[in-house]
Amino acid sequence: PNLREPKKFWGVSDLPQIMESQRELNRAMSQLSRILELSGNPIAVLENVEESEDIAIRPGAVWNIPEDAKAYLLDLLQGGGVNLHINYIDLLYRTLHDISESPRSAFGGTERDLSGVALEIELHPLLQKVQRKRIIRTAVYNRRNEMILKLLEKYQGMNFGKNHLRVIWGPVLPHDITRQVNNEQVLVQNGIHSRRRAMDELGVRDPDSEFERWLEERETILKMNRQLNARPMRNEKRERVLTARAEGVEE
Template identity: 60%
Template structure:
């Protein structure tokens, strides 16, 4: 799908949006419905049992939990005393914005939504009434993007459609102007007060030549449905075996035959009665074997080994455990490459707004995303390695602390100095 062109000036924006992205929005609805457990289609047949085990949701939640482990933003600048002081001040300002907007929780919810739908977004704006930066995560089902054809990740314009009560609003942003629509009426048009489009739109996983991202749900759909069918069939077999079916041979009429405890039947000569054994011939074992195969397919397609869910009968540890968990680590790393640019862009926007409205000095400063290890690690070995790197002049103490998962290395270092001086 090619990148969209900018809206035509003679076509009202609300009317234009109603003609865009039907396929993308339909995919969002399908993926969300499946994540919420709507796995069966059509009405059940009479007597049909439909069990739903939402493994797709479990896999998506698990991968998302791994993704954000140890995530934090640092600010770097020149190595002069003044540059370091400005970087520390900018970091403290970022931490205050993170706390005020509860970004830890917001990021997890957004990443979960992004994994399900295939795309995620953040909005960074200045709240004039509260005199602070507001970071929110708009629903991507209401976003429409116009992109640079040569660089699909770069936004030329964005429209954000949302509802407040019964009223529909649309915000339209370019780097030069801002428009606000209420229903079908343009109520505001003014220069962009920020100088940049205050949205970060990013894909869950990239598909070649596609401007929008790929969801984690589609690879799991068929195998999850087949698991539901297999479990439903096995459940019905076991129930019927616990309430066995009576088979009568050589009987032409059913008068006087009552199915109840202690009942005595009088059968014609040469007729016979017996219970139908649905478990004979290893039928249950065959079902169980098939379900185990489906489990393997599910974990392979979801890139989430059963070990990631705590299944470790061999007691693996160290290198062997990391090798077992390698598929989920690779998937998380692919996502982190995309998220690094998105979160650094968001932090840059926050700093620009603080500079514009609060006078924060940000010239020459650059946000840098830091990630913690994906897989279980030997903490003492990590500390030892970090110490060797610092002593060897390879990395700074701040970088080493960030790699060890310290969210605010500068504040932690200040506390250490305070304890030592005390």
């Protein structure tokens, strides 16, 4: 679903804005293809010749022409004219990528090694486009889920109570979460973020269930620590009793 149009079922398509550039790109590519095809099948040019028959263009061919005549092959690539077509095609490619908000680097066309931050800046137009799409789709998916729950309550008699629906989107680019983990750790220790909020920021799909598992694990660890601490105390008491008995026997 894209942006909706009044009195129309479907939303605004992404194709019309790039169709004109795509047609021009197709035309330029076809024109360059014809030039290359003609250059591969050269045209014989005869000057000062009134009539010609059986002029064959092949290796080892011999042409009989008058003394003042001149014969040569037409070179369509002479003077670097083909570079003008190639530069124009590159310009159309750049226009197409700019209009569609999809940089060349999104297709693996990086000509140099880029760091994570530099690559994110390079792909910033695409990230903005994805963010806009996700905002629209989030509202649609939440509305769809609400309708599903209402249908289940009406026809199946199920009661789901009051639920907060949320769509969790994955990251578009791979991230090094080490720095983010350190930041969330500091925020949790200073009481700025809760553990659930930190899990949510780090991309945990179900922070509530993860927090419950963390509480269970913490309770188990504390119980084990209490048991381990109780054993040395028992051993210490036993040693004291044995020492007291030994001293009584000596007396």
